[in-house]
Amino acid sequence: MNNRPDHKRIVITGIGLAAPNASNLQDFRRKVLNGESGVGEIELRYVGRVPAGICTFDETRYRKKKENKRGTRAGCLGVYAAREALADAGLEAGGRYGLERTGVYIGLTEHGTVETENEIYAISQYNYNVDYWTHHHNPRTVLNNPAGEITMNLGVTGPHYSVGGACAAGNAALIQGAQMLLLDEVDLAIAGGISESTGSFGIFASFRAQGALAMHQDPGQACRPFDMERNGIVVAEGACVYILERLDRALARGARIYGEIAGHAMNSDARDFVHPYGPRQAECMALALRRAGLRPCDIDIISTHATGTKQGDIEECSAIAQVFRDCPDTYINNTKSIIGHAMGAAGVLELAGNLPSFADGMVHPTINCEDLDPGCALPNLVLDRPLEGKKIRTILNNSFGMVGINSVVIVRAFEG
Amino acid sequence: MTADEIKEVILEIIQDIDDEADLDSIAPDKPLRDQLELDSMDFLDIVMELRKRYKLQIPEADYPELATLDSCVRYLAPKLQGA
Numbered sequence: 001m002n003n004r005p006d007h008k009r010i011v012i013t014g015i016g017l018a019a020p021n022a023s024n025l026q027d028f029r030r031k032v033l034n035g036e037s038g039v040g041e042i043e044l045r046y047v048g049r050v051p052a053g054i055c056t057f058d059e060t061r062y063r064k065k066k067e068n069k070r071g072t073r074a075g076c077l078g079v080y081a082a083r084e085a086l087a088d089a090g091l092e093a094g095g096r097y098g099l100e101r102t103g104v105y106i107g108l109t110e111h112g113t114v115e116t117e118n119e120i121y122a123i124s125q126y127n128y129n130v131d132y133w134t135h136h137h138n139p140r141t142v143l144n145n146p147a148g149e150i151t152m153n154l155g156v157t158g159p160h161y162s163v164g165g166a167c168a169a170g171n172a173a174l175i176q177g178a179q180m181l182l183l184d185e186v187d188l189a190i191a192g193g194i195s196e197s198t199g200s201f202g203i204f205a206s207f208r209a210q211g212a213l214a215m216h217q218d219p220g221q222a223c224r225p226f227d228m229e230r231n232g233i234v235v236a237e238g239a240c241v242y243i244l245e246r247l248d249r250a251l252a253r254g255a256r257i258y259g260e261i262a263g264h265a266m267n268s269d270a271r272d273f274v275h276p277y278g279p280r281q282a283e284c285m286a287l288a289l290r291r292a293g294l295r296p297c298d299i300d301i302i303s304t305h306a307t308g309t310k311q312g313d314i315e316e317c318s319a320i321a322q323v324f325r326d327c328p329d330t331y332i333n334n335t336k337s338i339i340g341h342a343m344g345a346a347g348v349l350e351l352a353g354n355l356p357s358f359a360d361g362m363v364h365p366t367i368n369c370e371d372l373d374p375g376c377a378l379p380n381l382v383l384d385r386p387l388e389g390k391k392i393r394t395i396l397n398n399s400f401g402m403v404g405i406n407s408v409v410i411v412r413a414f415e416g
Numbered sequence: 417m418t419a420d421e422i423k424e425v426i427l428e429i430i431q432d433i434d435d436e437a438d439l440d441s442i443a444p445d446k447p448l449r450d451q452l453e454l455d456s457m458d459f460l461d462i463v464m465e466l467r468k469r470y471k472l473q474i475p476e477a478d479y480p481e482l483a484t485l486d487s488c489v490r491y492l493a494p495k496l497q498g499a
Contacts, residue, residue, distance in 0.1 A: 064434075064436060065434075065435060065436070066433065066434040066435070066436065066453075069433075070457065126468070131467065131473070132464070132467065132468060134464065135457060135460045135461075135464070136457065139457075
């Protein structure tokens with residue numbers, strides 16, 4: 001299975017998150033197991049009322065209101081999740097690991113959209129006179145902003161940057177963090193994904209123009225992957241940050257280990273701006289499996305990316321069907337059905353929703369799938385109710401995005 | 417606008433930037449930045465807010481005139497006459 005020496009093995013030792021239905025892993029796990037939706041409704045400039053996932057968390061637990069006001073929503077979410085993750089790992093920034101040997105890697109679907117829209121709206125009140133354009137615009141919209149806000153809060157002097165990867169960004173940042181540890185660039189990687197996209201009318205309007213914005217009388221039922229009545233994406237905000245360490249160092253400090261990053265892969269469709277492509281997703285899953293030294297049937301949970309669009313869900317299901325043939329003990333679920341699509345945070349939040357399975361032996365359900373689309377009718381889809389009493393050792397986490405980006409992360413329970 | 421009203425406006429703007437700022441103990445003849453956690457970006461927020469509220473265009477060369485509450489009053493009083 002694994003012949004790598006301990007210093008070449010990367011483990012997850014802390015998780016911090018803000019999701020539309022929870023602001024810590026324990027509550028998040030309980031709610032995804034119960035299928036308690038975090039999707040509500042917001043009133044958005046120009047767009048009107050739309051379903052969306054909004055996070056409620058203690059925004060001033062780790063920094064002042066003044067700093068939140070100066071920074072971005074993404075920075076606010078990121079600082080909260082990063083500090084929660086460190087605390088969860090039993091670490092302090094600059095404690096066991098040097099501040100200069102700590103790196104911050106944050107996946108973003110987009111950034112600066114919200115700030116730019118807000119600023120254009122603000123100067124519209126002054127006849128578009130750019131003398132009224134804020135001096136905060138550039139530091140708020142540089143692409144490294146959320147990661148940089150985290151380093152300022154923590155005093156981290158090692159590298160920080162964003163990984164732009166559309167809706168595969170969370171997984172991509174997790175992979176980046178693991179790689180930087182393997183390259184010995186850092187000793188501690190703070191890696192994850194953030195979404196502030198609910199603040200942008202343009203993102204909702206663009207999905208609507210594309211015919212891909214979910215609508216439902218009951219917002220909690222708007223996100224319905226695999227269901228015949230699905231009609232698009234529910235945009236959510238959120239953040240999920242992982243603490244990654246090399247196994248030898250984690251063991252030396254007696255860290256609690258959530259799991260080991262056993263394999264990962266990324267590839268590109270190289271064909272379309274928006275439409276996903278199942279065959280390439282299948283190649284991505286197969287590559288991650290090969291790198292992890294696992295066969296398809298060794299996977300216990302497939303955490304799907306499916307967003308609730310007509311074609312996207314079918315593409316992924318066809319890819320899964322192609323790779324996972326005759327795997328009676330491989331279960332499949334979808335976290336977005338419960339929290340919406342948290343964009344840059346999606347992959348990492350969905351992984352976090354599933355990781356506790358190693359400990360509790362349960363598989364959280366997909367909700368809102370009342371009339372299963374035959375095109376999505378995979379065996380072992382976990383619907384409505386959690387599956388209990390399973391020995392879960394491996395999770396394969398899919399995350400795909402626009403302009404043809406695919407990412408897969410496989411996490412294995414740590415068993416020595 | 418009276419001197420007290422100008423001071424009140426400046427303090428209100430600072431309060432809006434940082435609601436935890438201790439405004440009661442500010443010495444009017446001492447630099448604001450030495451007494452509060454204000455940096456250059458906060459200072460630009462004050463300039464921007466004055467622009468928004470009173471259409472005041474304060475040239476960069478005049479920024480030092482806004483260093484203390486007293487100097488703010490001296491500099492702004494003629495510009496805010498009738499405001």
